[in-house]
Amino acid sequence: MSETLSKTNPGNFFEDFTIGQVIRHATPRTVTDGDRAVYGSLYPTRFAVPSSAEFAASVGLAPHPVEDLIAFHIAFGKTVPDVSLNAVANLGYAELRFHRPVVPGDTLSTSSEVIGLKQNSNGKTGVVHVRSTAVNQRDEVVLDWARWVMVHKRNHDAPAPETVVPELADVVAPEDLIVPEGLDFTGYDFTAAGEPHRFDDYQVGEKIDHVDGVTLTDSEHQQATRLWQNTAKVHFNTEARPDGNRLIYGGHVISMARALSFNGLANAQLIAAINGGAHTAPAFAGDTVYAWSEVLDKAETSAPGVGALRLRLVASKGRDESMTLRGEDGKYAAGVLLDLDLWALVPR
Template sequence: MSKTSSGNFFEDYRVGQTIAHAVPRTVTEGDRALYTALFPTRFAFYSSDEFARASGLARSPIEDLAAFHVVFGKTVPDISLNAVANLGYAEARFLAPVYPGDTLNSVSEVIGLRENSNGASGVVWVRSTGFNQHGAPVLSYVRWVMVRKRDRAAVAPEPVVPNLAPALTAADLAIPAGLDFSSYDFALAGEPHRWGDYQVGERIDHVDRVTIEEAEHMIATRLWQNTAKVHFDATLREDGRRLIYGGHVISLARALSFNGLANAQIVAGINAGAHANPCFAGETVGAWSEVLEKAETAAPGVGALRLRLVAVTGGTQDYALRGADGKYLPGVLLDLDYWALVPR
């Protein structure tokens, strides 16, 4: 009897199935340092304990997306080890800050299944929740992933496609306890722009560009203990290229957004997200944002911006997203709709 696991395939899932994922992960200041080394992130809230204390927290948490990657990475061996591609996200709520020293674990529930017409794969929807060492939820999100079938002849389950909210409302957002931007130091944060300076429909070219290196994206993916084969094993693709983890592109785009959105300090929720096209090492990535919505919050000095963050390959930004056929243009890598907390 084999003691190794080849992971789950599409026919192994059932709607309503709950999976408690293995290997809890304690996050440390080392995670913060390596995250900063891998991405050009400079948000003051996550760089300085003193800045975070002045904003009402006990100290600086790790970046919201770093916590997301840890929780996500725990799910990979059970959900997407045999993935063709991770397709999208919805209803992601960051429920509590994650601090160095916290231990995270993940649990997922299968909420949807649909076999693809080619009979070789299917789409699996899961709602995953990350918990800290006290059993308190810190993050919850839905994602859907295309997973290979082990046996093309296996009978497909009846399709179940979950009905997901198109977007979170500002009332759905969990504001960190004690958060207070009323004495916010704009000089230390790096930009003077506050909530009232942004207008719905405004677009921002974040100017900076970064070329992704092969070693960097694999180091980042290993940091989150993400074991999806397509990120490491070049023999799994006909073109012999390793697919870059979509979360790597999300973190890179978020870091690039600092130039123009330096005060969008906290990612509070993700409404929707699509990895529009695959990304490979050697590609140069830029980003632009569009302001979709503005909302007030009950926290002192804190407003919320709903933002579209788009990662693209190439140089000059023209804000193009889709072609005449409604499909994403080839140079679009990421289309992410999220809420950020900013000073008012």
């Protein structure tokens, strides 16, 4: 009997990655207004720019862009079969910049370069750093970012590679933020947007309790993960984790926290960059997610009427009215699910 060659993709394990390796991810994905509609059904988002074509046009954005995070989820999902199909967990993000708004009809393609490798001391897993770039059908960069993920080894006896840990910036410098072409907040309609608060109303060090909470469900998080074509086994297959639980996709928590932040940050219309982020604890169906933000910094931009707020967006399991990020031991406080550092564009 002739040998049967496998035609299926088992995903890459830690020893399959090499420094400098470039991976072009399948499959290009065209964004539609359906993505906008389903996103709104999954997350309680109410930001005026992605919600209203008329509002978006009034601030210089026409055609009507979708939520920034739709582009992130689609681009991230493309990387999963090659980078994190055999992951233990996605560990963090850095240096993410949104280069231009995405509109229905744009087709996104993603590639990644391996920029770091470090085998863990247990010899069973390792951390892979990649820098990923998503482009549209005109080969224009839409967003790029670095992330690191813990991946299983196929063969525990395989030799460890030379350790390479990339140096990543703690924050995207304000002068490196990309403001969408034509964005103009000088005629901003605060009534339509939902809140009166502008750039000068926020102070560095201020914390904002976003008050509202949403209980996560298996059906919604699996629908979201399939929408972004994220095939990571831990999100669907109860046999992929020893505890038998389906892990909530970290991006689902990011979008939930971003949507919840509307209450207090309704005018933080666009995300310009994500400086860094960590999924600090797993989330599962039945957990109720709340969010709070801290203003870390403020910066002017060259766009008319547009300022930038650097925000720490924190998602927690259960509401924490004290808004505590870390305990006295320096470790993340119990219940913290997400620690995300981002720049958002607001009216001045």
